[in-house]
Every structure is written in C-alpha cells, then in structure tokens.
Amino acid sequence: xxxxxxxxxxxxxxxxxxxxxxxxxxxxxxxxxxxxxxxxxxxxxxxxxxxxxxxxxxxxxxxxxxxxxxxxxxxxxxxxxxxxxxxxxxxxxxxxxxxxxxxxxxxxxxxxxxxxxxxxxxxxxxxxxxxxxxxxxxxxxxxxxxxxxxxxxxxxxxxxxxxxxxxxxxxxxxxxxxxxxxxxxxxxxxxxxxxxxxxxxxxxxxxxxxxxxxxxxxxxxxxxxxxxxxxxxxxxxxxxxxxxxxxxxxxxxxxxxxxxxxxxxxxxxxxxxxxxxxxxxxxxxxxxxxxxxxxxxxxxxxxxxxxxxxxxxxxxxxxxxxxxxxxxxxxxxxxxxxxxxxxxxxxxxxxxxxxxxxxxxxxxxxxxxxxxxxxxxxxxxxxxxxxxxxxxxxxxxxxxxxxxxxxxxxxxxxxxxxxxxxxxxxxxxxxxxxxxxxxxxxxxxxxxxxxxx
Amino acid sequence: xxxxxxxxxxxxxxxxxxxxxxxxxxxxxxxxxxxxxxxxxxxxxxxxxxxxxxxxxxxxxxxxxxxxxxxxxxxxxxxxxxxxxxxxxxxxxxxxxxxxxxxxxxxxxxxxxxxxxxxxxxxxxxxxxxxxxxxxxxxxxxxxxxxxxxxxxxxxxxxxxxxxxxxxxxxxxxxxxxxxxxxxxxxxxxxxxxxxxxxxxxxxxxxxxxxxxxxxxxxxxxxxxxxxxxxxxxxxxxxxxxxxxxxxxxxxxxxxxxxxxxxxxxxxxxxxxxxxxxxxxxxxxxxxxxxxxxxxxxxxxx
Numbered sequence: 001x002x003x004x005x006x007x008x009x010x011x012x013x014x015x016x017x018x019x020x021x022x023x024x025x026x027x028x029x030x031x032x033x034x035x036x037x038x039x040x041x042x043x044x045x046x047x048x049x050x051x052x053x054x055x056x057x058x059x060x061x062x063x064x065x066x067x068x069x070x071x072x073x074x075x076x077x078x079x080x081x082x083x084x085x086x087x088x089x090x091x092x093x094x095x096x097x098x099x100x101x102x103x104x105x106x107x108x109x110x111x112x113x114x115x116x117x118x119x120x121x122x123x124x125x126x127x128x129x130x131x132x133x134x135x136x137x138x139x140x141x142x143x144x145x146x147x148x149x150x151x152x153x154x155x156x157x158x159x160x161x162x163x164x165x166x167x168x169x170x171x172x173x174x175x176x177x178x179x180x181x182x183x184x185x186x187x188x189x190x191x192x193x194x195x196x197x198x199x200x201x202x203x204x205x206x207x208x209x210x211x212x213x214x215x216x217x218x219x220x221x222x223x224x225x226x227x228x229x230x231x232x233x234x235x236x237x238x239x240x241x242x243x244x245x246x247x248x249x250x251x252x253x254x255x256x257x258x259x260x261x262x263x264x265x266x267x268x269x270x271x272x273x274x275x276x277x278x279x280x281x282x283x284x285x286x287x288x289x290x291x292x293x294x295x296x297x298x299x300x301x302x303x304x305x306x307x308x309x310x311x312x313x314x315x316x317x318x319x320x321x322x323x324x325x326x327x328x329x330x331x332x333x334x335x336x337x338x339x340x341x342x343x344x345x346x347x348x349x350x351x352x353x354x355x356x357x358x359x360x361x362x363x364x365x366x367x368x369x370x371x372x373x374x375x376x377x378x379x380x381x382x383x384x385x386x387x388x389x390x391x392x393x394x395x396x397x398x399x400x401x402x403x404x405x406x407x408x409x410x411x412x413x414x415x416x417x418x419x420x421x422x423x424x425x426x427x428x429x430x431x432x433x434x435x436x437x438x439x440x441x442x443x444x445x446x447x448x449x450x451x452x453x
Numbered sequence: 454x455x456x457x458x459x460x461x462x463x464x465x466x467x468x469x470x471x472x473x474x475x476x477x478x479x480x481x482x483x484x485x486x487x488x489x490x491x492x493x494x495x496x497x498x499x500x501x502x503x504x505x506x507x508x509x510x511x512x513x514x515x516x517x518x519x520x521x522x523x524x525x526x527x528x529x530x531x532x533x534x535x536x537x538x539x540x541x542x543x544x545x546x547x548x549x550x551x552x553x554x555x556x557x558x559x560x561x562x563x564x565x566x567x568x569x570x571x572x573x574x575x576x577x578x579x580x581x582x583x584x585x586x587x588x589x590x591x592x593x594x595x596x597x598x599x600x601x602x603x604x605x606x607x608x609x610x611x612x613x614x615x616x617x618x619x620x621x622x623x624x625x626x627x628x629x630x631x632x633x634x635x636x637x638x639x640x641x642x643x644x645x646x647x648x649x650x651x652x653x654x655x656x657x658x659x660x661x662x663x664x665x666x667x668x669x670x671x672x673x674x675x676x677x678x679x680x681x682x683x684x685x686x687x688x689x690x691x692x693x694x695x696x697x698x699x700x701x702x703x704x705x706x707x708x709x710x711x712x713x714x715x716x717x718x719x720x721x722x723x724x725x726x727x728x729x730x731x732x733x734x735x736x737x738x739x740x741x742x743x744x745x746x747x748x749x750x751x752x753x754x755x
Contacts, residue, residue, distance in 0.1 A: 025503050025511040025725070097720050100507050119723045127508035221588075221615055223703050279593030281704050282612020282620075287592060416722045427704040431617060 042135045046080045046356035053084045054353055055109040057102070059095045059340060064308065064374035068173075071369050072361045079360070083353050092340075096120065103129045103345060110348035111357055113340040114170060116153050118163060118249065119416040121343065125169055126160030131344040133168040136355040142171060142362070145379050149405045150175070152248075153413075154341040164248030164409065170341025171358050173370060175378040177336035177398045177407070178228045179322045181292070181300040181310060186213065190298070198236055198324045205275050208298045216270065217297035218280040219288025220430065223423030227411055229301045230426055231335035232323045234263045240333045240408055247409030249418070251451040255444035256437070264429060264436035271430055281427055293318075303336075304394045308374050311390040320393035322401055336398070336407040338378050371395075378402075415450035418443075494736070501730035506723045518730035528731065531709045532738070534621060535690050538710065541625025542632050542689030543682055549629065550636030550681065555666055557637075558644040569641065572634035584698030587627045588614065591699075614700050621708045624699055632688060636681045643677030644670060679750020683743050690739050711735045 043049070060069040066089070073085050088109065090098070096115060102108055103124055114121045114130070124130045137143045143151070150172070157166035182194060187204075190211055195201035208215040220226045234243060237259040245253035254260070270276060277283065277297060292300045293313035300306075310318050322332040342361070344354040360366065367377035371384035374391070381399040386392040401407055412419035421443060429439040501518055505511035522528050553572065557565060575583065590596050591613035598610040613623045651669045660668060693712035696702060702709030702717075711731050719728035 025500055025505045026507075026509055027511075100723075104508055119721065123506055123508050123723055129508070221612075221700070221703070223701055277593070279610075279612025279615060282591065282615025283593050284588065287594075291594075419721070420717065423701075424703060424705045427615070431615075431704060433617060433705065 042139045042355070043352050044136075044139050044356065044359070046083060046353060046360075049082065049350060049353050049356075051082050051084075052350045052353040053086060054111060054348075054350075054357055055086045055088065056111040056357065057088045057090070057095065057099070057109045058113045058342070059090060059092045060113075061089050061091055068366075068370050068373040068375055069361075071373070072366055075369075076357060076360045080356070083357070085357065099124075103127075103347075106347075108345050108347040110345060110350075110354045112343055112345060114343050115340055116170070116337065117413050117416075117419075121154070121169060121341070122156055122160050122163055124160075124343075125156045125158070129346050130169050131346055131348070131351055131354075132158060133171065133344065133355070133358075136359070137168050137171075140355070140359045142168070142359075145364075146171070147379070147402055147405065149407045150338060150378060150402055152244075153337040153407075153409055162248075162250060163413065164244060164250060170343040171362050172338030172341040172378050173362055173366070173375070174339035175336070175376045175381065175398045175402065176304050176338060177322070177376075177394070177401060178231055178301065178303045178334050179320055179394075179397055180232070181302060181306070182319050182321070183292070183295070183298055183314070184317050184319055186295075186298045194319060194321055196324055197328050198326065201324055205270070205273075205299070209273060209275060214277045214297040215275040215299060216277075217288055217292045217300045218276050219283040219285040220280050220427065221282055221284050223427060224412065224419065225285050225288075225302075226426040226430060227422050228303060228335060230263065230267060230422075231408070231411055232301050233266050234260065234411075235323055235333035235335070235408065236266070236326050237262045240331075240406065243333070243408040243411075246447060247411050247413055249414035249447065249450055253447065253451075255440045255447055260440055261436055264440055267426075267429060268432065268436060271432065276430075281431055304376050304398065307376070307390055307394050308387075311388045314390075316389050318390050320390055320397060322397045322406075331404045331406045332401055333406045333408055334401060335410055336401065337409055414447055417450075418446055421446040497729040497732050500726055501733050503726045505725045507719070507725045508723075511726070514726055518727050519734070521727060522730050522734055527706050527709070528711075528714060530706060531711050531714050531731075532734075534708060535692070535710050535735075537621055538625055538628060538692060539686055539689040541622070542628035542692070543685035545629045546632035546636045546685055547678065547681060549633040550640050551671075553633070553637045554640035554644055555670060557641060558670075559662065569638055572637050574634065575631045576635050580694040581698055583627065583631065584695050588699055591623055615704050617704055617707050620700055620704060624695060624708055627695060627699075628689060628692070632685045636685065639677050639681045640674050643674035647673045676750055679746055682746045682750075686742055686746065687739055690735065690742070 058069060060066055069087075069089070073087060076083070077085060095113065099112060099114060099120065100123075103112070104127070108129075114124060121130065133142075137151075151168055152164045154170040154172060155166050155168050156163055186208075187194065190204075190207055190213065192204045192207055193200075195204050205215040216229075218225060218229060231243075238257070239259070242253055242257070242259070245251070246255060277288070277291075280288075289300060289302060289306055289310065290313075291297065293310060304320075307320070323334050325332045342358045344351055344358070348354045362378075364380055367380050367384060370377045371386070374387045376394060376398055377384055379402075381395050381402070384395060386395045412422050415421075425434070425439050425442045428434045429436065434442070502514055502516070503511040504514045504518075557568060562568060588595075592598075593610075593612040597613065601607065601609050611619065614620050616623075647670065651673075652665060655665050655669050691712050692710055693716065696708060696710050696713045697716070700708045702713050712735065715728045715731050715735070717728075718724045718731065
C-alpha cells in the first residue's frame with residue numbers, strides 16, 4: 001500500500017467516522033414503550049377482519065413440532081380464508097440470532113416465537129417491540145385456561161424490567177418439565193421401587209452404586225445440563241417462592257442462603273460418592289442420554305424434551321417421574337416452564353388477526369393436535385391421549401406440577417449473563433475447583449449486580 | 454481483486470509513473486473493499502464507544518468498554534488463551550512442518566503427491582466436521598481413552614475437554630494437526646525451488662544432513678516460513694468454530710477465546726458495544742503480530 005493510498009484511506013476513514021457520529025446507535029428503530037393498552041378495543045371475530053397477510057416466524061422445525069404447526073396452519077387457513085399465513089421457520093439458534101435485527105427493521109414479522117429470557121423477550125419488551133397481550137388474554141379467556149405459573153414465565157412489566165409478573169407478552173403451545181427418567185429393568189434388577197421421597201431416592205442412588213451401576217447419568221460438556229440437575233436438587237431444599245425470585249431475577253432472593261448451600265453441597269456429595277459417570281464434564285449431552293438408552297446408568301435427570309427420543313429407543317423400559325417432594329405428601333418443586341411463547345410485534349399491522357392466530361394454535365383443539373404429534377401440550381394436558389407409556393408419565397407429571405404451581409423457572413433466566421455464569425460455576429463446583437460457598441457467592445454476585453440496577 | 458489493469462489500447466503517457474486517471478481504475482475495487490471491509494470496521498470502532506444492547510437507544514461509553522476488556526479477568530484470560538493457542542496453531546506446526554518437509558524433500562519419497570495430499574487433507578475438511586470428530590476422540594468413552602486403556606495407561610484417561618488442565622492443550626492439538634499440513638505443503642514448495650548446486654557445495658564442504666538443513670534449507674525458505682506463520686497465527690487468534698463446537702469456552706472459562714466472547718456478548722448477552730470492542734482489540738493484535746512477522750520475513754528476503 002503506497003503512502004498516498006494510505007493517506008486517502010485515512011481520510012476516507014475519518015469522513016466515515018464523522019458521518020457515523022451523527023447518529024446514536026439504536027436511534028433508527030421505534031422507541032415507543034409497550035403500552036398497557038387498557039382501552040384498546042379488541043375484536044375476536046377473525047372472519048370480519050378483511051383480507052390480512054400475517055408473517056409468522058417460528059422454530060418448529062423438528063419432527064412432531066413441524067407436523068403440529070403445519071397441521072394447525074392449514075386448519076387455520078380453512079377456518080379463516082381471509083387471513084393468509086406466510087410462515088418462516090428456522091432452527092432455534094438461527095431464530096435467536098436473527099430476531100433482534102428483524103424486530104428493529106422496517107419489515108418486521110407480525111407474529112414471532114421469542115425466547116422467554118431477558119436477553120430476548122425482556123429486551124424486546126423494553127424496546128417496545130412486542131405488544132401487551134392482556135386485552136386479548138381477557139377476550140379469549142387465556143387467563144382462565146393457562147395457570148398462573150405458566151403465564152408467569154411469559155410475563156414482564158411493561159418496561160421490561162420485572163420478569164415473572166406484570167403483563168402477558170407471549171403464549172406458549174407446549175410445556176417443559178425437568179424430572180427424573182429411570183430404567184425400569186435396572187430398578188427391578190436392583191430390587192428398588194421408583195422413589196417417592198428424597199430419602200428413598202438417596203437410598204436408591206447408594207444401592208445402585210453398591211451394586212456397580214452408574215447411579216446418575218450426566219453429560220455436561222455443553223455447560224448448561226448441570227443447571228437442570230442443580231434445579232432438581234434445589235427444589236428439595238429451597239422454597240419455591242425463593243427459587244422464583246432467583247430464577248426471574250427479581251429482588252429479594254439470596255443465593256447464599258443456608259438452603260442453597262445445602263443444595264450445592266448435595267451435588268458435591270454426589271460427586272464424592274461417585275454417583276455420576278466419570279468424566280461427566282467432558283461428556284457430550286447427547287451421547288450421555290444415548291448411553292442411558294443403551295443400559296448405561298439407572299437415573300437420568302433431564303427434561304421432557306427427551307421424551308420422544310428416549311421412548312423410541314427404550315420403549316416400555318423407560319419411566320419418568322417428578323423429583324420427590326421435599327416432605328412426603330408435599331408438592332414437588334421442579335424446573336420447568338414452556339416452549340417458546342408466540343408474541344405479537346408492535347409493527348404488526350393487524351394485531352387482532354395476529355391474536356386470532358395465536359388463539360387458534362393454542363386452543364383446546366390445538367392441544368389435541370399437539371398431543372397427537374407427540375408434543376407435550378402446555379394446558380389441559382391430562383385430557384390428552386399420550387402417544388406412549390413414557391408420554392403418559394410425562395403428561396401426568398407436567399399436569400400435576402403445573403396445576404399445583406410447583407413449576408419454578410430455569411435459573412439461567414435470571415439475568416442476561418446468568419446462563420453463562422451458572423454453567424461455568426457448576427462445572428467448577430462439580431470439578432471441585434470451588435467450594436459450594438464460593439460457587440454460590442459467584443452466582444449471588446451476578447444476580448445482585450443485576451437486581452440492584 | 455485487481456480490476457482495471459491491462460488497458461493496452463489507450464496507453465498514451467510515459468511508462469513508469471502512474472497517472473492520476475489510474476486511481477479511477479482502482480475505484481471499483483476500492484468501493485467494494487470500502488463497503489464490505491472498511492465501513493464495517495469503522496462502524497465496529499464506532500460502536501465500541503457505546504453501551505448498546507442492539508435494540509434500544511445507546512448511551513455514550515467513551516473508552517470504558519476498552520477499560521472493561523483490559524480490566525475483566527475473564528476477557529483478559531480469553532486473550533491469554535488465544536496466545537497459548539498460537540503456540541499450538543503456529544509454532545508447533547512450523548516445527549512439525551519443517552521436519553516433515555525436510556524429510557520428504559531430502560528422501561525423494563516415492564508417491565510424494567499422495568503424502569502431500571494426506572497431510573493437506575485437514576485443511577479441506579470443514580472445521581465443524583473436524584470439531585465433531587475430535588470431540589468423539591476426546592470423549593470419556595472416546596478413542597483416545599480406549600487407546601490409553603489398551604496400552605495400560607488407564608489412569609491417564611479422562612474427559613479431556615472437561616478437564617481444567619488439559620482442555621486448552623486438547624483444543625490446541627487439534628490446531629496443530631490442522632495447520633501442520635498447510636505449513637508442510639508451503640515449505641515443500643519453497644524447498645523445491647532451492648538449487649541443487651547449493652546442496653552439492655555444502656556436501657563438498659563436508660556438511661552432514663543437519664548442517665545442510667540449518668545452513669541451506671532453513672535460510673532459503675525464510676519467506677515461506679513468514680507466510681506460514683502469518684496464516685497460522687491469524688487462524689489461531691481468530692479461532693471461533695473450534696471452541697464453539699468443542700468446549701463452549703469451558704470447563705469454567707478455561708478455554709474461552711476473544712472471537713467466542715465477541716459472539717457471546719453480541720448474540721447471547723446483548724452487549725453489542727463490548728462485543729465490538731473485543732473485536733477491535735483482536736483486530737489490532739492480529740494486525741500488529743502479522744506486521745512483525747512479515748517485517749522479519751521481508752528482511753530475510755533482502
């Protein structure tokens with residue numbers, strides 16, 4: 001590069017910077033805060049809306065998810081020929097990455113599936129890019145059909161700062177619950193029943209270990225899987241409201257409480273007792289549960305999303321149960337929530353049509369379609385026919401825990417950085433790089449820094 | 454990307470000194486370069502001066518993002534890991550490459566093109582495929598541990614990518630395996646250009662194979678070494694896909710690297726300003742190191 005060209009480049013660079021300096025990043029988009037819209041008149045008569053085209057972005061790309069979605073869309077088109085659905089579906093990862101840009105652009109989609117987290121739904125609510133669904137929730141009766149704990153995970157205050165309460169900003173189709181998968185034949189061989197109390201669970205783990213089995217299967221290379229194991233153990237010691245405050249990143253929680261220390265210590269004890277498969281921090285998540293289907297391990301703490309795969313591989317040999325309640329006969333508390341909720345964007349031209357679409361794909365009939373295609377319907381779960389034996393267990397578990405309001409949020413929802421902090425800290429804890437107290441102090445720091453803002 | 458050369462029909466001026474109209478020919482290429490390289494770069498520099506979540510109105514940050522990058526233990530760690538990877542991606546491949554190339558060059562092996570292809574093959578395979586393959590090798594029940602078990606070293610077996618001491622070297626070894634082929638092929642090309650008279654002269658002076666290598670081969674491929682180092686060092690510093698696919702920066706934060714932090718901050722945490730800052734700092738470091746390497750390489754050529 002000659003000196004002259006260098007100078008020209010530098011000059012062009014300077015001009016560029018000056019040109020850019022004229023605008024603050026983010027000033028191009030809309031900045032109207034999400035309105036509570038209490039007076040907005042809402043119509044639920046979708047047929048009377050005239051010709052509308054709805055652009056819908058979802059991430060229902062896999063097997064049964066894709067099938068239920070396309071079935072429901074074609075049913076919707078038949079019921080309301082005046083509303084044309086233009087569907088764009090992409091994988092979860094791709095959707096997460098593109099949604100930010102798409103929503104701030106001029107040609108934003110009308111209905112989107114936005115992750116519940118603060119870095120997604122929360123940020124969009126703050127930016128005024130999602131519509132408050134409260135008026136439609138009343139008009140369509142979503143607030144009656146969806147239990148409080150399910151609605152909470154899609155609720156934010158209208159400025160986006162408080163998560164877990166306030167107004168409804170999205171409506172999910174499917175539920176998720178973390179629990180314990182077990183191998184029936186293994187339990188029979190060990191001569192134990194599926195545990196119904198924590199004491200029995202402890203005993204079962206010890207028996208399995210004594211008889212040379214791997215009691216608990218964990219693949220934690222991806223960092224997040226241990227979060228689900230911790231969530232289950234946390235439900236044993238920490239009261240549900242406390243976990244909710246921590247999980248939603250609301251002020252008032254305390255990671256360093258004696259109960260949380262007990263939970264963290266339990267995990268370390270499990271490691272010390274050799275309950276986990278060796279090298280779990282370097283083990284992939286998928287091969288770990290695939291190993292479980294091939295007879296490696298007795299219990300697998302994981303979520304309902306593995307139902308279809310485990311059932312296909314193990315048939316009737318696999319069962320699912322909620323973690324035992326902290327006291328016999330009490331309510332089980334476990335991590336869970338919903339699939340990605342559907343939300344309406346502020347740029348949607350016909351919000352009533354968008355709401356009609358969301359209502360259609362979450363209606364009681366839709367729940368049937370969801371179940372038929374092997375998904376876990378988020379409401380009216382017990383009324384559906386499960387696809388197989390394992391499905392029956394999962395449906396029953398989710399129904400019980402969601403109706404008893406025993407679902408607590410994923411812990412990594414708390415702050416934009418918590419997913420990473422939690423994953424790394426639990427790897428440290430399980431590898432015994434840090435003590436339970438230090439690990440919890442790290443989590444508390446992340447949580448407190450965020451909630452004190 | 455040089456367009457606008459070779460306008461033979463309209464050559465009117467004296468040869469040598471380019472006329473101003475020449476810049477006109479550079480313009481199309483420059484416009485493309487400016488639009489797709491310079492503008493994004495400057496925009497990143499500009500964004501690095503703001504606290505911005507990518508959605509709402511940004512607030513002025515001044516140089517505080519830069520202070521964060523220098524002050525945050527974990528981000529500093531990311532840069533340190535990149536430097537460690539440089540040893541595995543650049544220095545070791547260079548040593549392996551020199552040895553392999555010298556042997557292949559000297560021994561006049563039969564089927565040289567075959568061996569050249571084999572060592573170069575990792576370069577052709579997509580990084581994602583490589584990462585997945587190595588993940589299986591390093592898994593607790595993977596081939597590396599089975600191999601160790603087979604030779605009676607069971608106590609060495611571990612979940613390599615989940616081990617605090619070995620995760621970063623394990624990722625580094627993938628880099629060594631990956632880049633050695635490239636370096637070998639580059640050096641072989643360089644060595645094939647060395648006149649045989651030099652070797653004959655050296656042998657007449659009584660030089661053995663080692664002396665020959667040090668006095669004739671090594672100085673002759675100086676330029677190729679510079680090119681190889683530049684390419685591999687840049688590959689080391691901008692590693693993203695390998696880390697993303699193998700360890701996600703774990704266990705803990707023990708293998709996180711700058712490019713991975715850029716992705717994480719921008720797409721997962723939503724701190725676009727900080728992400729841009731990391732990107733800018735990384736660019737400056739890459740630029741500085743490449744500059745030094747090419748300088749040394751050039752001096753050797755004179």
